[in-house]
Amino acid sequence: MIRLGIRLALAGGREAVVRLAIIMVAVAIGTGLLLCTVAGVNAAQTQNERYAWLNTGVVRTDVVGSADPTWWLLRGDYFHGDRIARVDVAATGPHEPVPPGLPRLPGPGEYFASPALARELRSTPLGELADRFPGRLIGTVGAAGLPGPEALVVVAGDTPDHLSRMPDVHQVTRIETLDPSGCSGCRVGTDNDGMVLLLSVVAVALIFPLLMFIGTATRLSAARREQRFAAMRLIGATPPQISLIATVEATLATAAGLIAGFGVFFALRPGMATITFTETAFFTGDLSLGLRDVLAVAIGVPVAAAVAARVALRRVQISPLGVTRRVTPKPPRVWRLTLAVLGVAELAYFVGRRPATTNGQTIAYLSGIFAVMIGMVVAGPWLTMVGARLLAGRARRPAALIAGRRLADNPQAGFRAVSGLMLALFVTAAASGIITTLVDNRGTPVERGSAANVALVQNFWPGTDETVAPPPVLSGVDGTLVVRRNPLFPVDTNSDIGPGLIACSELASRPLFGRCPAGAQVVEVSQDLQGQHDGGSIAPVTVWQASALTLAEVAEQPILSVVVQTDGSAAAVERSRTTLENAYPGRQLPATNGEFQGDFGKQLVQWQQLANVVILASLPIAGCSLAVAVAGGLTERKRPFSMLRLTGARLATLRQVVALESVVPLLLVAALATGMGFLTAHLFLRAQLDYSLHSPGPTYYLLVIGGLAASLGIIASTLPLLRRITGPETARNE
Template identity: 50%
Template sequence: MIPFSLRLAVSGGREAVARLLMIAAAVAIGVGLLLSTFSSLNAIDRANERQLWMNTGAKGATAAAAADPLWWGARMDYYRGKTVFRADLAPTGPTSPVVPGLSRLPAPGEYYASPALQELLRDSPAVELGDRFPGRLAGTLGDDALPSPDTLALVVGRTADEVKALPRAHTVTSLATAMPDDCEQDCYGGGVHGDRMVLVLTVVAAALIFPVLIFIGTATRLSAATREQRYAAMRLVGATPGQVSVMSAVESTVAAVIGTAVGFGLYFVLKPVVAEVPFTGDRFFAADLSLTLPQIAGTLLGVPVAAALAARFALRRVTVSPLGVSRRVTPKPPSAWRVTPLVAGLVELGYFVGGKPATTNGQSAAYLTGFVLVMLGLVVAGPWLTRVTAQAVARRTSRPASLIAMRRLSDDPRAGFRSVAGLVLALFVTTGTLAIMGTINANQATLNGAPEVRKAIVDTPFGNKEDAALLPAVPDRVLAQAHAVPGFQGIALVHDNPAGIGAHQLGERRFVPSLVSCAELAQIPVVGHCAPGATVAAVDPYQLLDLTDGSGHEWPAAPISAAEAAELPVRMLYATTDGSEEAKEQLRTLFMKEFPTYEPRLAEDWASEGQKKLQGWRQLANVVLLTTLPIAGCSLAVSVVAGLSDRRRPFAMLRLSGAPLRLLRRVVGLESALPLLVVSALAIGTGFAAAAMFLKAQMDYGLVSPDLTYYGLTGFGLVASLGIIASTLPLLARITGPEAARNG
C-alpha cells in the first residue's frame, strides 16, 4: 500500500510535485527554527556553567572540595560601557584550586587575560586600561573559563597580603559549581541574566513554532478538495478507511521527512549565524550550539508524525463516508466554549502576577503554558468569533457579495479563519514583543543618567558600605596627576563626618551629612552649590550618586572651617570631565591604581548590565518579528490560493449563471478580510494584556504604550496582508473558466 501511495503522491503532475515541495519547505523552515532555538537554550546553559567559578565565595554558591586555601578577591571593572571581570588570587599551597581554563595559577606580578581582553588591551592606550592591572601578561585564560568569546576577564596573581587588603577578600578551598542564592548582590557573572534569557527564549520558542505549525498545516491542506474527491472515488470502488488514511498520510509524511532532513541542513547553515547573535549581550561559542539526543530524536520522529496527523485530520471526512465529500454537508458550527483556552491562558498569566515561581525552570513552565494557552486560544476561538461576526454583518447588509461571503463564513467559519490564523498569531507575537521591549526601554532608559552626570566619575569605597575603610587623605601628587589628564575639569573630595556635624532626624533614621569644601564644590556644579557665604557644605553622599542633574540644588552650610574639613577622612572623590571617553577612562585608571579599595564608577557603568540585557532582548525581538511576519504572509498567500483552488468548480458555476468576475473577487476579499480584521483586533488586545501581566510579574513594570514603530509595523502588516489577498484575486479569471464547471 505504501509504494502505491508514494507513486500516487507524485503522479498528479506539476501540481502534486509543487504541493510536495511546499510542504517540505514549510517543514524545513520549522525544523531549522526549532533546532536553532533548542541549541540556543543549550548554549545558554553551557555559558552559565562556564562562569560559575566567577561566583566563588558568594552566598549560597556550592563548590567542590579542595585542600589548600586560596585567597580570593573578585570585582567587576568597566571600560567604555563594557564589563571586565577581575579576580586577584594568592594560593597558600600547592593544592589550592586552579581556575578553569588555566593549568596553573599566575604568580605574583603575572596575570592571565581572556582573548577578547587581550585584544582590547592591544587596541587601547595603557593609561586608559592596561595600567590598571599590575604585573605582566603571562598567558591566555582558556575558553573553559569564559561564557562567551566576547567575555572580558582576567586572573591576577598577588601576594596573600595584597589580596587580604582588597575589599571582600576571603579564603576559599574550592571554586563555585552552582549559582548563588542571591545573584542581585553577590553574582559577578551574567548567570542571572542567562537564566532570564532561558525564560524569554522558552516563550520565544513557542512564539516561533506556532506560526510555523500553522504554515505546515496550511501547506498540508493544499488541494484538499481535489484529494478528497480522489480518495472518495477510491472508497466507492472498495478502498477501506484504513487504506485511505495511509494514502492521505504518506504524501505529507514523505514531504515531512524530506523537510526534516533539509531542516537539519538549514540548522547547520544557520549555526554560525546564530552564534554571532548576542542573545545574552554576548556571542555564543559555536561549539556550545549543540543538540541533545532527546531533542534530535524528538524532532526526527515528532515532525513527520505531526505532519501525518495533520494530513489525516485535513482529510478525515473521506474516511467517514465517501459520499460526504460530494454532499458537502455543512459542518457543525463552533460554539462559545472555544474561548475557554484563551480565557484560561490569560487567567494563568494573571495568577502569576502576584506569585511567580521562585525558580527559572518553574517560571519557564508557568509562562510557557500561559502563552501557549493564549496562542492556542486565539486559534481555537477564531472560528467562533468569525461566525458571530459574519452573522452580525449578514443581518445588516443587502449586497450580493457581502451576503454570499457572510453566508459562507457562517456555514464554515473554520475555513475562513484558517487562512488568517498565522497572521493573527504573528500580530499577537508582534504586539507582545514590542510592548514588552517598549516598556523595558521606558523604565531602564533613565539609567543612562543626565548629560552632565555622564561626564562625571565617582570613586567610592568598594560596595559603598558604611563601615568601609576610608582614605585618610588624598596625596597632592594624585590631584596633580588628575589635573594633568586632558579633558579634566574639576574634582571635589567628600569627607566623612564622624562628629555628626549638621546631623538631623530624617524620617525614622538619623541623617549624618558628608562635608565638602565650597571651593571644590564649585568645580563640580552638576551636584549643586553652596549657600551664600558658606565655606563648607553639608551634602547627602547618596544624592551625589543620583543620575539626575542636581546643578540647581543648594546645599546648607556646615559649622566647620575648610581647613578642619580637609583633615577628615575621604569618603568619596567626585571628578568631572569634558565628557570624552579618554578623559573618563584615564581618571578611572588613575584612581584604581592609587586607591585599590575604592571603586571608580561612571553613570554608564550602572547602565551597562541593563543595556546589555536590552541589547539581547532587542535581538530576540528582531528575530521574532523577522521570522513570524514573513511566515504568516506565506501562510496567508498559500491558504487563499488553496481556498480558491478548492472552490474552482462552485465559482465557475456562479460565473456560468451570470455572476460577474468582480462579484466573485469581492466575495473572496470579504471572506479573507473580515476574519483578518476582527480576530486581529482580538490578538492585539490579547497581546497587550499578556505583555502587561508578564511585565508586572517579572519586573514589576506597568505597561507603557509602544512607540510609532509598533503602530507602523502593525499597520504595514495589515495592509500587506490585504495586498496579499488582493494579489491572489487575478487567479479567479484563470481557474473559473467553463472547463472547471464540468462534473468531476
C-alpha cells in the same frame, strides 16, 4: 497501506509535487528554528559552566581542595561601557589551584588577558587601559576559561603580603565548578533556568505558526482528495486506513523537510552565535546538539506534522456518500471564547498576587499566556462568523453579500487562512509592549553630558579602619569632589551606609551635582552625588538637604567616595579610571552611573533581539501560510466560481468576493491579536513588576502596517488566478 499512501502522494502530478514541496519547506524552516532554540539552551548552559570558575571564593562551600591556599580577589571593571572580569591572585605555594584556560597562575607583575581584551590593550593608549594591570601581559586566557569569544577577562598576579590586606579577598584551595544557575551567591553568570524559559517561549511562539502552516499546506486540494478517498471507502477501505493514507502524504514531505531542517540549522548557527542572548556572544561550537536533542527533534517533528495533517484532513473520515451529500457545517458557538477568557482571568488574578518562587511564576504566567494563544485560535472561527454576518447584514453590493454569506456559512475556512498571522501579531504586540515598558521604566538612556555619563565614582567599603588617602591630581578633568562619611549613620558593611556629607564651598564650583540651600555650610548627599538618597534609589535633584554638622566636623570624617567630573569623552573617563585604580589598589573599581545603567540596557537589547527573532521569523511564516491558504481556497472553489461566471457574474465581482473573504478575517484578527497582545503584556507587567503598559514606538506600528500591507499584497497576487481557473471549460470538465 503505507506503500499505497506513498504512491498516491507522488501520483498527483505537478499539483501533488507542489503540495509536498510546500510542506517540506515549512518543516525545514520549523526544524531549523527549533534546533537553533535547543542549541541556544545548550550554549547558555555551556557558557554558564565557563562562568563558574570566576565565582571562586565568592561561593562558600564545605568542600576543601588539595591545593595550596591562594589569595583570590574578584572585581568588576569597565572599559568603554563593557564589563571586565578582573581576578587578582597570589599563590602561597607551588601547588596552587589553576583556573581553566591558564597554564599556571601569573606571578607578581604578570597577567593573563582574554584575546578580546588583549586586542584592546594593543590598540589603546597605556594610560587608558594597560596601566591598570601590573607588569606585563604573558599570555591569553584559553577558550576553556572564557564565557564567549568577546568576553573581557584578566587574571593578574600579586604578592601574598599585598593582596591579603585587600578588602573582600578570600583564600581558596579549589576552583569553583558550581553552575551559576544553582548558585545563590554567584556574582558572575546568568540564570540558565530563566534562559531556558525564555527560549522555550521563543520555540513555542515559532512552532505554533509553523504547525498551522503545515496544516494549511496539507489541506491543499482537499476537496479533490476527499473525492478520491470517498471512492476508496466505496470499495471497502476503512476510516483508519484512509486516515493512515492521508497521514503518509504529509509524513513523506516531513521526512525530507526534517533532513533539510538540519541544513538550515547549520547555515544559521554562525549568525546565531553572534547574537548576545546572554551577557556575551557564544562560541559557535557551543551551539551544539546532544544525541537526545537530535532524537527528540527527529521523532517529535514528524509526529507533530502527522498530527497536524490528520487534524487538517479529519473530514476524509466521512461516509462514502458524504462527499456528494455535503451540507453547510454547523456554525461555531460562543463557548469558543471560554479558553481565552480563562487565560486573561488567570493573568489578571496574579496582579497583586505574584507567586513567591520562580517556578510558581513560570507556571502562572506561561499557562496564562498559552491559554490566551490557544484560546484565540479556538475563538477565531466564531469571531469570523460574527464579522461575516455584520458584513452581509450591511452589504450594499453583490460582492459584499456573497462574501459575507460564504464566510458565515464556513467561518472555519476563512479564519484558517489568517490564523498564523494572528499568532504572529499577538507575539509581536506582547513582546514589543513588554520590552518598551521595561526600557521606559528601567533602561532609559542617560542624557549626553549628564552627571551619569561624565562623573566617575570611586566608592569605598564601609566599616574598614584603613584611612583613605586624598584623591590624586587628575589631568584633563573638570574637577574632583570628596564625599565624607556621615557620623550620624552607623558603619556596617552589611547595611545601608546612609547619605554622605560635602562642604557647600566644594559643591558650589560643580553645579552639575546640585547646590546647597541658602545659608547652609554642609549638605547631605548621595554617595555618587547624582541623586537624593532614598532607600538606595536615585532621583534627580537640584537642592540637597542641609546638615547640622560643621565644616570642622566634616573634615575629620573618613572619605566615603571620590567623584571625578570629566568632559564625558571616552578617553578622559578611561584615563581617570586608570589613575583612580592605581591610586586605590584593591578597592572597589570606579565606574559611572551610566555604565551601571548600561548593564541593564544591554540585557534589554538582548531580550529585544530575541523578540526580533520571533517577529522576523513568524511574520514571513504567517505570510506564507496566508498565500497557501488563499491559493488553495481558490483551487477548491473554482467550480462554484466558474458557474457564477456562466450565470453572468463579472470577473471583477468575483475578485471582490475573494478579496473580502480574505480581508475581513485578516483585519478582524489583526485588531484582536494586537489588542490581546497588549492586554496580556499589561497583565504580565502589572503582576510581575507592577508596571503599566507603555505604548511601543513608531517602529512597531510601521512593522505591523508593513506586515498587513504585505498580507494584502499576497491576497492581491492570487486574484489573477481567477481568470484562468473559472473559465467555461472548468464547469464542463468538473
